[in-house]
Amino acid sequence: MNETEQKSILTLSLMAAFADGEKSPQEREQIKRIADTLAQEGASDLPALYQDVLLRRVSLQSAAGALTSEGARQLAFEMAVCVCDADGVQSDGERRFLEELRSALGLGAGPSRDYVGRAEAIAAVPVQPPATADLASTLSDAELDKTILDASILNGALELLPESLATMAILPLQMRLVYRVGKSYGFELDRGHIKDFLATAGVGLTSQYLEQAGRKLIGGLLGAIGGRLLGGIGKQAVSSGMSFASTYALGHVAKRYYAGNRVLSGQMLREAFEGMLGEARGLQSRYLPQMQAKAQTLDVGQILDTVRRG
Template identity: 50%
Template sequence: MTPEQARSIIAVCLMAAFADGAQDGSEREHVRKVAESLGRDAEIDFIALYQDVLLGRLGLEAVVAALDSAALRQLAFELAVGVCEADGSRNPQEAAFLERLAALLGLERGAAGRFVDEAEALAQAPVIEAPVIEAPVTETEGAAPAPASAAIDRGELERMILNASILNGALELLPQSMASMAIIPLQIRLVYRIGKAHGYELDRDHIKDFLATTGVGMTGQYVEQLGRKLVGGLLGKAFGKLGRAIGSQATGSAFSFATTYAIGQVALRYYGEGRRLDAAGLKAMFARLFEQARGLQANYAGEIEQRARTLDLGKLTAELRAS
């Protein structure tokens, strides 16, 4: 993949992020920070690209023209679908954008529609607990103590957070786009299970607000997730056929592990302490725990790789949709 091709794919994804016309200021700021962070690591000026997209200086027709292979065009479409579905809902503006994009990319309409429907079903997966999809792992290290409760097994919740982090890290090692799309529904379910353990029955909207308050915008997270994979590809100068790795999978895997771990730990403290933290406190805690998780991830790299080798993505996504 050339820098120009990667730039085009990122531009398509940024256009998808703003296609709904309803992104609030905090979400736009998250995407801007993503662009700034990625720009330090790649051959692309992500900030300039972000501004060109936001201000409408780039046309979709010109952007997709650089995607000169069927694999790149399919990849761009799948990633754009993931961006549109990241917040759990696809509105009419996003649906129209994806239909136009598929046409410009020359994709077969029926196949494109089926992929969108499958992604939508996954994005709308119920928040209730799924059947067992985790593998037993060792205890986490160095977690701060929470208030004692006779009804809550903190050790079990710690293991659940670590299992979810390993699972999401493993999903980023899989080649399918749908694997990355499963990460946010699994994070939502993790928060739900932690809240429920502390006596809170949470719905999807509450969890989305909780994640946004910690600074984890779902659209922004997905853009960052795929951006880091593309940056890994640029730095490694590697791109295989669709269904192969987009460069350094380990980059995306470490990011998803750390994000999931920090989300789980923040939720554990927030609901365990009676939801007393304000927005600033949640953001600061997430930032601190995310850095801690980045250091912790290396300890579990082997388990993440082993989990990826044994994952049945079709079974996992079916369980998510059906619960």
């Protein structure tokens, strides 16, 4: 995939991020930060693209028209779908955007809508695990730490897979982890509360997907069509360990927050998350072999089942 195609796919992904018209100033700032971060990773034009999309100086048709290969067009659509679903099921505005994009890319309605359906199913998975009765009693510190580590390794393994749905699946699993931690301390959390907790800690669901998928795209690690990888599976470069670190940090910050009866301020939460994120990055190389081994056991055709089981 050449640089022009990468640029067009990232442009369409940014358009998808703003398709619902409801992004808060905080979310916009997080997406801008991701654009700046990805520019340092190799997407040098992305900050300018962000401004072009925000100010509507670029059209969907022109961005879609720059994609000449079937694989690039399919990947652009998949990434846009996952961006729209990253923070929950699609709004009416997002559905209209995706249908317009599908038409502009010249993709068949049947396969495209099937992919949308699979992404929507992942986005709609409840934050409560299937066997909620198992969470009725308080877990010990050691049990909570193991729960957090296991979730971090699973998400790190998903990150090693090239499929766009695998990248998206990380987000509901992180929400479920926060639910598990809160439940252990006697708090019955819903999706809205967990999203607010993540946002307060400085973790945007849409921006997180953009960063994960964008790094894979730049490194040639994202995308599969007809069983043929557009990039190479098993490569550990680019976004290595990012999901392990963010999941580990979220789990431990949630543990501190709910153990303390939710008294941390927004600033304290953000500082705690950033501090824990640094610690988690120092641990990721230790657990990389476990992530790689776990990735080998994951059936990419059963991503939804993986999320449901959690």
